[in-house]
Amino acid sequence: MPIAPDASAALDGSLLAGRTVIAGVEVIDPLVGWRWPLATPQKGVQQPYTYVEIARDGSRVLGVTPNAVVVWTLGLPRTGEETATWLDRTSNATADSPTGPLTWR
Numbered sequence: 001m002p003i004a005p006d007a008s009a010a011l012d013g014s015l016l017a018g019r020t021v022i023a024g025v026e027v028i029d030p031l032v033g034w035r036w037p038l039a040t041p042q043k044g045v046q047q048p049y050t051y052v053e054i055a056r057d058g059s060r061v062l063g064v065t066p067n068a069v070v071v072w073t074l075g076l077p078r079t080g081e082e083t084a085t086w087l088d089r090t091s092n093a094t095a096d097s098p099t100g101p102l103t104w105r
Contacts, residue, residue, distance in 0.1 A: 006019065007052070041065075
């Protein structure tokens with residue numbers, strides 16, 4: 001999985017944040033290789049990001065353009081209990097155990 005050489009990592013290594021090939025911002029889960037774009041610059045509308053860093057606890061991502069500083073707060077669960085609450089709020093998926101398969105309501 002290619003990752004920007006200047007990507008930063010949360011202290012526990014659970015998340016990375018870096019610039020995309022078109023100077024956008026993305027968050028990466030290195031364990032499963034999933035990527036979530038946070039910002040994609042558009043020519044003439046938004047300038048490219050020149051610097052990206054994730055907070056040590058993985059809760060926020062900072063992106064810098066020549067004219068702006070942007071901070072995103074990541075509302076991701078950290079524990080099994082938080083994950084269950086998050087799923088209840090955002091999905092009709094349920095799981096009987098942390099490692100069990102998802103089922104749908």
